[in-house]
Amino acid sequence: MEIVGLSSKYAGEGVYSAKTAEEAVKYLESKGFEKACVLGGTKTYNAFLEAGLADDLFFNLFPVVIGGGGVLETTPGKTFNYKLVEAKKHEDIAMLHFSKM
Secondary structure, eight states: OOOEEOOOOOOOOEEEEESSHHHHHHHHHHHHHSSSOSSOHHHHHHHHHTOOOOOOEEEEEOOOOSOOOOOOOOOOOOOEEEEEEEEETTTHHHHEEEEOO
């Protein structure tokens, strides 16, 4: 496992700091990785969406409403199409998997 932080600052020992989503992917490819799991907040997710690097999207929907959540978005006018691959239920959680068309 390799950890890559999307940041312009030093991310800490054992963590490669990439300034862009493209740089993160290029670094992982140079290490022989074919897939990556992206974790973070909306800024991180939006960087990969905007670069067209998100092949699969996974959403877990919980029956709790909170305010102040982030927004997944790209540049106005730029769209990507995803299709629903799978929808599962685990207790009160809806688990959705979308794949890029």
